[in-house]
Amino acid sequence: MNPGRVALPRGFESDLRHTWNRVSQPDDRSETRLRVSSEAVHQRRRRAAGAGALALAAFVVWGIASLGGGSSSSAPADAFASRIQAIGGIGSGSLLAKVTKVDEAAIDSVLVTTPYIVKGGGEKKAVALTFDDGPSEYTPRVLAILRNQGVSGTFFSLGGLISTFGPNSVSARDAGNVIADHTWSHPQLPTLSIGEQQSEINRTSAAITALGLDAPRLFRPPYGAYDQATLAAAKKKKMLLVLWDVDSLDWSRPGVDAIVNNVLSQVQSGSIILMHDGGGPREQTLAALPRIIEGLRTRGYSMVTVPRLLAEDPPRAGETPPPVGAGA
Ligand code: ZN
Numbered sequence: 507m508n509p510g511r512v513a514l515p516r517g518f519e520s521d522l523r524h525t526w527n528r529v530s531q532p533d534d535r536s537e538t539r540l541r542v543s544s545e546a547v548h549q550r551r552r553r554a555a556g557a558g559a560l561a562l563a564a565f566v567v568w569g570i571a572s573l574g575g576g577s578s579s580s581a582p583a584d585a586f587a588s589r590i591q592a593i594g595g596i597g598s599g600s601l602l603a604k605v606t607k608v609d610e611a612a613i614d615s616v617l618v619t620t621p622y623i624v625k626g627g628g629e630k631k632a633v634a635l636t637f638d639d640g641p642s643e644y645t646p647r648v649l650a651i652l653r654n655q656g657v658s659g660t661f662f663s664l665g666g667l668i669s670t671f672g673p674n675s676v677s678a679r680d681a682g683n684v685i686a687d688h689t690w691s692h693p694q695l696p697t698l699s700i701g702e703q704q705s706e707i708n709r710t711s712a713a714i715t716a717l718g719l720d721a722p723r724l725f726r727p728p729y730g731a732y733d734q735a736t737l738a739a740a741k742k743k744k745m746l747l748v749l750w751d752v753d754s755l756d757w758s759r760p761g762v763d764a765i766v767n768n769v770l771s772q773v774q775s776g777s778i779i780l781m782h783d784g785g786g787p788r789e790q791t792l793a794a795l796p797r798i799i800e801g802l803r804t805r806g807y808s809m810v811t812v813p814r815l816l817a818e819d820p821p822r823a824g825e826t827p828p829p830v831g832a833g834a
Pocket of ligand 1 (some may be wrong): 692833
């Protein structure tokens, strides 16, 4: 690949002038069907999410019980240590692996009713911080802020950057964040053939799994621009398109105060908030992030990954996507 093509300084302002043939309602007939049945599906999803939350709580209890007394208290010290390592680590028996299964079930459940989401259902005071265009040299500093604040985010990553910054994606996953797909080279997808679109998505997925991470189940099209071919390519990989309802506009570097205000003035329950950990200088994003987190906390919002948002507060089908060309 040509790193110069991927490591954007981005002339995104000029891109905003283009309009692309994005399909905002993927299929009129299915949309009608979705509307008719959305109430019933919503109820079902809510029950499924409740079951998911219960299962998660059970895993946590199981993890704590496994660490504490019971039968493990009589086990040899080295077995006890390896048990702790298994639960706290990233192997197949780890708590992280169990949480991942709950997350995947939540994504599967949403995909039954819609190929894309804009926000959560809005019935819980939870929001998702999302970071696009990394991994980059800024990613570790974003991760340090999230870790210090005790919150997790979702990172929509460019496959073309993973050969250079892949270890930052691994660190992000190990810290409880979710790694998602944002194409290989950040193209306007509707200008590409379906084969080219598949390649953009699938190569990135392969680069992520080559790091030892789970295959990404979430995909965000650059500039929010997609068409039927994009939806077909994502469906083939069982990926959910994740758009957003709050754009921090951090990519345009409008100043730290403006970034903070863009988020806090628009946020509502279930919001998916668009920020960037790559794609250009991100000092303003880094300065704004702690203030955004503090402001969200003050307003009573918890900050969760996108899959956790789906599990705890399932989205409604048929939300209006953001304007094409905005952010991402
Ligand atoms: Zn992007």
